[in-house]
Amino acid sequence: MQPTITAYEYSTITQQVNHLVSVNRSVNDRQVRAAILAQTLDCITPLLPSAAPATEAFLTGLQVDWLTRADAAQLLETLVPMVVPFPQLTAKQLAKLFRKVKKLKQPTWADLKRYELTYLGWNDGGNQKKYLVAPYHDQLIGIQGELSPKTVKGVCAICQTIGNVALFMATTKASGLGTYTKKGNYICRDSNQCNRQLTDPQALTDFLTVVQPKRH
Template sequence: MEPTITAYEYSDITQQVNTLVSAYLSVNDKRMRRVVRDTTIERISAYLPADNPIAEEFLSRLQPDRLTREAAAKLLPTLEPLVVPFPSLSQKQLSKLFRKVKKLKQPEWADLDLHELTYLGWNDGGNQKKYLVAPYHDRLIGIQGDMGPKTVKGVCAICQTIGNVSLFVSTTKRSGLGTFTRNGNYICRDSAQCNRQLTDPQPLADFIETVHAKR
């Protein structure tokens, strides 16, 4: 069976499971724990393909009372065969997305879980740059910008979560007269963590619309 779950849906499933575990740890009333469990299973079921043995096994393992964090951590990766992974791009493919960058720093592919990526982002600390590869109108585009050295607590424009964010500033061309506009947004410094927190693709789409270079 072809994978059908998106990375942001997988992130939402992960958060739902973690919330369930937290409820098990904090709620003593067995009836209330059952209500939280049943609600969680209902929400997760909406993402999963019907009559799929992997999905059915996953849901069945959510049934026992008092699911532990260790058990949840082992359970979540079993869904990965159903998750659409982010493409593993070659150096040539990445270079085509960033034609104006002469020495493009490559992302650390070995450190990335492609099943968790709705977009690809990595930092070039030496040049204070950040590079993003994201879906835009059914294709992948490359976005580059300056990443401020200062990290603050704030809301990320992409994942809409409070965390360690830095100012990302991109340059966009707005007219044929050679005029340029600088656009700044605070986003997570750690893009892998940002992806794990991203459960709604619309803020990412809005961010891309704002910062990608207009031609």
């Protein structure tokens, strides 16, 4: 069947299932566990393809008295073929998105789980740069910026989760002729971890609206 689950929906499902596992490990009251299970099913069922055998098997697998972390991981793995993966771009396609970058460091595609990616982000530590490729108004755009070497604990502007963040600053064109300004925010240093925590793409869109180069 055609993949229909987005990466951020998969993140939502994963977080819900992991929470269910944590409840099973820490709560002895069966009624409480049953209530959390019902909440979990209410949250994730609308995100899954209806009437699909894999969906039915997944939901049935969750409805056990004691869900272990290993069982949960196996169940989540069965959903991967139903997730729309982030496109694997060629070096030429990436270069087109970053026309002004002469020596673009390429992401290591073999290390990426593309079904977890709502956006693509990678660091060039040598130049203190970070590159982002993300969907924006139905097309992929490329954003480059300076990434502070200092990591702090804070809320990421993209995934809205507390974690290890660094200041990302991109140069954007201001309204005046030949005038430029730097705009940015604190985001996760590890973009892969950020993607696993991202459940609402609106925050990503809002961030891109701020940092993308303006055309006049």
